[in-house]
Amino acid sequence: MQGGVRKRGKRWYYYFDVGTIGGKRKKIERVGGDTKAEALKALRKAITKYEYGYVEPENMTVEKYFVDWLENFIKANRKINTYNRYKSIINNSITPNIGGIKLSNLKPIHIENLLLEEKKKGLSGSTLQNIYVVMNSALNRAVKLQILYNNPCQHVERPKREKFVASTLTIDEFHQILNSLNEDKYNDYIFSFILKIVLETGLRRGELAGLEWENIDLDNNILTIKNNLVYSHGKVYLDTPKTEEGERTLYFSDTIKQLFKKHKEIQDKNKEKYGQYYIKNIFNNRECDFIITWENGKYLHPSYYTKRFNRILKKLDLNEKVRFHDLRHTNASFLLSLGVDFKTIQERLGHSDINTTLNIYSHVSMEMQKEAVNKLNKTLLGGKSVAK
Structure with missing residues (x-):
């Protein structure tokens, strides 16, 4: 040319x-x-x-582009809770700061100033990184669509998340919680059942809430994760697991098998008891045969798991920083302390990247290293110390 x-x-x-x-x-x-x-x-x-086919958009603002990206790309290709989370970030952080700027005039300084302004509000590093990730993803797509020549986020330092240290329960604390529940009362019984399942399997709240009887193979002690019952922006949805790795198959113990069998009997009796008034759970135009239900058959709201767990911790004066989700971390920490390898734990938890597993449980890994070094020391030196 x-x-x-x-x-x-x-x-x-x-x-x-x-x-x-x-x-x-x-x-x-x-x-x-x-x-x-x-x-x-x-x-x-x-x-x-x-x-390269770049076409400069005429009069397209950042707000107009991001809304179009959200409604026409994210909504069609991502899960509903991801869509709602992105929408909140766009409405609360991106549009107020840079929404009026022409997309073709967007520069790294605008993005850097946005992050600085949001940081002044006291937002955490994790939240700032989420804002950056949304902007970077949207602008990368603008480059692919050839309405931007390059992505200005590439020239802005990505905010750093605070180092996450998983909160966990001890075995004694877990038994203290179980002992506080009266299983003669259905509300206590079902929550005790939930806690026992989660501690062994490490299921996420939504994965357990969406578990159906067809997902359980009692002959082979296997459960398959195919559903995720989520609460987002005032509505409960039945979706698939958050990642491809989330769709997984887990082996469970004979102890858990007996719990499932007992619960099936209890649920069948409740169906007879309530008859035509036993509630049917309809999601995605089909009736779902959920395992975790109230006595009348209705599913347990995903928020209930968290609220009930928090109330129990407060009543027992236990560490209130531990969340229901941290039962997953408790499960993983126990497995690590028993010598189970990280790859197995990654697969059981449904992490898409083993680095996620390694980063979350690095503190447990250090304890394992100490134990390994002590064993090595005893082997090499016959238990004798090199110190004089």
Whole structure:
């Protein structure tokens, strides 16, 4: 593609020929800068943009683009809770700070200032990183669609998350919680059942809430995770697990098998007791045969798991920083302390990346290292100390 620069008045212009359009030769000419060098640089950049099919959006603001990305791409390709989370970030952080800027004029300084302003509100590093991730993802797609030449997020330092240290329960604390429940009362019984299942399997709240009887193989002690019952923006949805790795198969003990069998008997008796008034749970246009239900058959709201667990901790004066979700971490920590390898734990928890597992449980890993070194020391030195 041919082009050049020339001086007109006090400024330098670049131009290049784009061929014949509609039977006429077409030439593009723009201001390139105050010097010949600036104009030549602008010429090279303009030709590259044109050859790669870049089309500069006319009057498209950041807000308009992000809303379009959210409604037409994210909503169709991501889970509903992801859509709602992204929508909240766009409405609360992105639009108020840079929504009025033309997308073609968006620069790294705008993104950096946005993150600084949000940081002034006291937002955590994790929250700031989430904002950055949403912007980066949206702008990467703009580049793919050739409405942006490059992604300004690439020139902004990604905020760092605070190091996460998992909170866990001790075995004694867990038994203290179980002992506080009166299993003669259905509400206490079902929560005791939930706690025992989660501590062995490490299931997420939504995975357990969405578990159906067809997902359980009692002959082979296997359960399959296919559902995720989630609460997002005032509504409960039945979705698939959050990642492909979340769809997994887990082995459970004979102890848990007996719990499932007992619970099936109790649930069947409740169906007879309530008869036509036994509630049917309809999601995605089908009746779901949930394992975890109230006595009348209705599913347990995902928020209940968290609220009930918090009330128990407060009543027993236990560590209130431990969340229901931390029962997963308790499960993993117990497995690690028993010598189970990280890969097995990753697969059981449904982590898509083993680094997630390694990072969360690094504190347990250090204890394992200490034990390994002590064993090695005893082997190499016959239990004798090298110190004098």
